[in-house]
Amino acid sequence: MEGPYxxxxxxxxxxxxxxxxxxxTPYNISVAPQNLDKIGDQLRDLVGKPLGEKVLVVSNPSxxxxxxxxxxxxxxxxxxxVETCLLPPGERxxxxxxxxxxxxxxxxxxxxxxxxxxxLGGGIIGDMTGFAAATWLRGINFVQVPTSLxxxxxxxxxxxxxxxxxxxxxxxxxxxxxxxxxIDPMVLKTLPPREFRAGMAEVIKYGIIWDDTLFSALEASxxxxxxxxxxxxxxxxxxTASCQAKAHVVTQDEKESGLREILNYGHxxxxxxxxxxGYRLVNHGEAVAIxxxxxxxxxxxxxxxxxxxxxxxNALIEKCGLPTKLPEGLxxxxxxxxxxxxxxxxxxxxxxxxxxxxxxxxxxxxxxPQLITQALQTMA
Amino acid sequence: MEGPYxxxxxxxxxxxxxxxxxxxTPYNISVAPQNLDKIGDQLRDLVGKPLGEKVLVVSNPSxxxxxxxxxxxxxxxxxxxVETCLLPPGERxxxxxxxxxxxxxxxxxxxxxxxxxxxLGGGIIGDMTGFAAATWLRGINFVQVPTSLxxxxxxxxxxxxxxxxxxxxxxxxxxxxxxxxxIDPMVLKTLPPREFRAGMAEVIKYGIIWDDTLFSALEASxxxxxxxxxxxxxxxxxxTASCQAKAHVVTQDEKESGLREILNYGHxxxxxxxxxxGYRLVNHGEAVAIxxxxxxxxxxxxxxxxxxxxxxxNALIEKCGLPTKLPEGLxxxxxxxxxxxxxxxxxxxxxxxxxxxxxxxxxxxxxxPQLITQALQTMA
Numbered sequence: 102m103e104g105p106y107x108x109x110x111x112x113x114x115x116x117x118x119x120x121x122x123x124x125x126t127p128y129n130i131s132v133a134p135q136n137l138d139k140i141g142d143q144l145r146d147l148v149g150k151p152l153g154e155k156v157l158v159v160s161n162p163s164x165x166x167x168x169x170x171x172x173x174x175x176x177x178x179x180x181x182x183v184e185t186c187l188l189p190p191g192e193r194x195x196x197x198x199x200x201x202x203x204x205x206x207x208x209x210x211x212x213x214x215x216x217x218x219x220x221l222g223g224g225i226i227g228d229m230t231g232f233a234a235a236t237w238l239r240g241i242n243f244v245q246v247p248t249s250l251x252x253x254x255x256x257x258x259x260x261x262x263x264x265x266x267x268x269x270x271x272x273x274x275x276x277x278x279x280x281x282x283x284i285d286p287m288v289l290k291t292l293p294p295r296e297f298r299a300g301m302a303e304v305i306k307y308g309i310i311w312d313d314t315l316f317s318a319l320e321a322s323x324x325x326x327x328x329x330x331x332x333x334x335x336x337x338x339x340x341t342a343s344c345q346a347k348a349h350v351v352t353q354d355e356k357e358s359g360l361r362e363i364l365n366y367g368h369x370x371x372x373x374x375x376x377x378x379g380y381r382l383v384n385h386g387e388a389v390a391i392x393x394x395x396x397x398x399x400x401x402x403x404x405x406x407x408x409x410x411x412x413x414x415n416a417l418i419e420k421c422g423l424p425t426k427l428p429e430g431l432x433x434x435x436x437x438x439x440x441x442x443x444x445x446x447x448x449x450x451x452x453x454x455x456x457x458x459x460x461x462x463x464x465x466x467x468x469x470p471q472l473i474t475q476a477l478q479t480m481a
Numbered sequence: 482m483e484g485p486y487x488x489x490x491x492x493x494x495x496x497x498x499x500x501x502x503x504x505x506t507p508y509n510i511s512v513a514p515q516n517l518d519k520i521g522d523q524l525r526d527l528v529g530k531p532l533g534e535k536v537l538v539v540s541n542p543s544x545x546x547x548x549x550x551x552x553x554x555x556x557x558x559x560x561x562x563v564e565t566c567l568l569p570p571g572e573r574x575x576x577x578x579x580x581x582x583x584x585x586x587x588x589x590x591x592x593x594x595x596x597x598x599x600x601l602g603g604g605i606i607g608d609m610t611g612f613a614a615a616t617w618l619r620g621i622n623f624v625q626v627p628t629s630l631x632x633x634x635x636x637x638x639x640x641x642x643x644x645x646x647x648x649x650x651x652x653x654x655x656x657x658x659x660x661x662x663x664i665d666p667m668v669l670k671t672l673p674p675r676e677f678r679a680g681m682a683e684v685i686k687y688g689i690i691w692d693d694t695l696f697s698a699l700e701a702s703x704x705x706x707x708x709x710x711x712x713x714x715x716x717x718x719x720x721t722a723s724c725q726a727k728a729h730v731v732t733q734d735e736k737e738s739g740l741r742e743i744l745n746y747g748h749x750x751x752x753x754x755x756x757x758x759g760y761r762l763v764n765h766g767e768a769v770a771i772x773x774x775x776x777x778x779x780x781x782x783x784x785x786x787x788x789x790x791x792x793x794x795n796a797l798i799e800k801c802g803l804p805t806k807l808p809e810g811l812x813x814x815x816x817x818x819x820x821x822x823x824x825x826x827x828x829x830x831x832x833x834x835x836x837x838x839x840x841x842x843x844x845x846x847x848x849x850p851q852l853i854t855q856a857l858q859t860m861a
Contacts, residue, residue: 204652208652236616239656240655261619262619266584266588268588
């Protein structure tokens with residue numbers, strides 16, 4: 102690791118607290134440099150039912166090696182007892198079988214209903230730890246410490262937890278809200294650039310669906326394809342604005358019956374592309390980037406938004422080093438067919454989130470297979 | 482099966498609807514002879530978000546053989562599509578592995594978020610189906626059709642769902658409220674007498690903790706040790722009053738933080754007895770009966786209630802053919818030690834529900850190991 106890239110004197114001015122004002126289970130997202138060292142205090146000072154003494158940190162070996170000591174020291178200094186549970190890394194281990202490792206650790210540590218599970222890692226660790234916390238003793242406390250950009254701005258907020266079924270992602274899951282999401286932008290320094298770019302796809306999404314100010318701030322940055330080109334101020338703004346957008350949406354629609362659907366911008370065709378390429382060729386963020394270009398093209402052909410807005414979107418995607426074309430050899434008909442199996446299909450009708458302008462989208466069921474195919478043809 | 486033992490003209494006067502008025506997820510318990518044939522209509526006419534077209538009935542082979550046709554016919558006649566999923570019977574199959582069978586059926590049938598899982602069976606089927614419904618697509622509709630007395634008066638109400646961990650019962654679970662609980666007293670005719678008696682232990686519990694009218698009605702019946710001695714009117718009263726008691730308690734304390742604890746009357750020592758005898762020698766109801774005698778004896782030694790009330794309790798337990806003595810050879814010290822591992826222990830303190838009189842209990846942490854041992858000695 103390099104030394105800190107933020108002057109210590111500026112640290113305090115750069116922290117944000119974003120409230121997620123759910124009626125039953127309100128919580129905060131804290132975004133602050135060196136936040137890892139302050140998590141224990143935040144756990145001790147939580148508003149609402151206090152946490153019990155026992156804390157189980159769930160992570161994977163490489164992340165725990167990098168950040169585990171600081172996190173554990175902070176939690177212990179606040180008076181908690183900490184143990185750790187390591188899971189093997191990778192999507193293929195996001196299964197009911199791997200969950201047993203967390204349950205076994207919970208049993209070994211004799212976790213009680215007031216105890217806490219802390220997820221230290223990316224989206225996979227967060228989803229699995231959250232599901233284990235949702236289901237151990239019918240629900241114990243849960244805290245997210247996301248270490249990837251994708252997890253920071255998306256997966257860690259909103260209470261979705263789960264594991265995969267051999268035949269589908271996240272089919273087994275639960276809604277379980279965290280008591281706290283603690284984000285430390287400094288940990289992004291060690292994130293592989295391709296994973297950083299994947300997270301940027303979701304950040305661009307928030308710009309399109311919700312926040313044109315964020316979108317313009319991204320446009321104003323000279324380069325965005327690697328985290329080292331992004332200023333500390335812009336990074337703080339990216340994280341804060343993205344979390345605010347997601348917090349707004351999930352607060353208004355906790356269980357995904359309405360507004361939350363707009364978070365799927367770029368995800369409808371994105372999921373099909375991910376699935377048809379076996380989740381290997383393109384990662385989630387790259388697929389979402391492709392999906393946003395496709396949705397933007399459909400919106401253009403329906404006269405929903407202007408060519409200039411569509412071009413601005415695509416230019417920003419390219420500036421982030423994300424793809425705007427379909428992977429070679431991917432059959433357009435197969436994509437259209439795959440949309441039918443999306444779990445969000447309602448009564449057989451594919452629903453699309455389409456942009457009206459930068460910062461505003463709408464949901465529609467009026468997209469025909471022909472319009473989809475035409476849009477895909479422009480992306481070959 | 483014998484013919485119906487209730488004259489058809491009386492059926493309509495004997496049905497009860499018990500509302501479970503939870504703020505987020507209100508639902509009804511219907512108790513009516515021949516209810517099995519009316520479930521489809523009740524599903525179609527549910528208040529609130531309507532059910533989608535697809536219904537998956539989960540059961541075990543012998544129960545499905547007895548009641549599956551009537552249930553499916555009723556549901557199909559109301560316009561739903563029905564498929565079934567069979568689980569092997571028995572507590573040893575109440576595991577994450579067996580859950581996969583339900584998940585696989587859900588995937589095969591392409592259940593959507595508006596779809597419904599119906600549990601047709603006893604507590605094990607209800608707990609597993611409820612947990613599968615809680616976790617498939619992060620929560621779909623769930624309906625309970627309990628076929629054992631224990632499930633009717635206890636397990637099917639209150640939203641507790643789950644499976645066992647190899648080292649502890651129900652450690653993996655979720656709160657997931659049903660949309661409907663439909664009870665048909667007629668199905669109790671085919672229940673093995675020992676299982677019927679097990680359910681009567683919970684019925685007596687409701688008399689002690691909540692409803693002295695129910696208690697007196699039970700006392701007035703000449704015999705209670707087999708279902709055939711119980712009049713149709715009394716059976717309807719037993720089911721209605723028990724469900725009302727449980728509905729009252731869970732409505733006031735959905736997530737088990739306070740009042741709900743009184744439902745554990747007889748369960749503290751009961752669980753220890755079940756666990757120490759390997760869940761084979763005594764069944765759950767028998768263990769609860771033993772636990773109620775023990776709790777009653779502790780309450781007596783603390784001058785919490787009168788000898789006459791204690792004697793009335795024990796006489797009723799005996800009239801139901803339930804045990805009032807400890808299994809032979811069970812070590813008292815082992816029972817006291819086992820209490821420490823109960824998952825409801827708070828900060829190492831064993832909490833007991835003790836009676837003040839028939840119809841009223843209180844929770845206390847003031848029971849010393851010595852008092853417990855003394856009580857157990859009277860039951861050898």
